[in-house]
Amino acid sequence: GAVVSQHPSWVICKSGTSVKIECRSLDFQATTMFWYRQFPKQSLMLMATSNEGSKATYEQGVEKDKFLINHASLTLSTLTVTSAHPEDSSFYICSAIRLVNEQFFGPGTRLTVL
């Protein structure tokens, strides 16, 4: 299967700071990547669609100024959580599309905001 990596795998930060999470497709090019967040024992919640070379499309209710997404190349998308607060603590997961509908997920990033 296709490989998608995320970095870091976990991060702890102080309230008010910004955190950047990287998502890379290692063995294929992905024009489209997605960012999800997942709370304990819940399903994945789509936050935004990241398209290479264009602005991200955010789902309803997701603050685009708080969750900055940049899709700089066909293998890299980044999510920056700006001015993080404890309520932003969650498990953030990215995914990348290899072929039509084939979506592969990264291992996730656990964010804890103190």
Added chain:
Amino acid sequence: QQQVKQSPQSLIVQKGGISIINCAYENTAFDYFPWYQQFPGKGPALLIAIRPDVSEKKEGRFTISFNKSAKQFSLHIMDSQPGDSATYFCAASNSRRTDSWGKLQFGAGTQVVVTP
């Protein structure tokens, strides 16, 4: 409103038994139905997927059954093993709609526990 409804919420099965998870959808435009397996603290992994022109797909111990008229699909895990203990998510997407291309609608998930 959840577009894909998944049941049961949790499932306990003995080693060697069959685990069955069901999903139902309303949107007839969905044309791709994957199942994902997720272990604690990890990202979901694609397990198996089916398109509506096929009624069944089997890969090893995992089988998807698809009923287009009933708008339902299910995952069967044969000869369940303790290593299969995980959370399973069904999903659906519409590959023809350009403004939602690739977007997956997830079910709520089923936590499967396989006892030794």
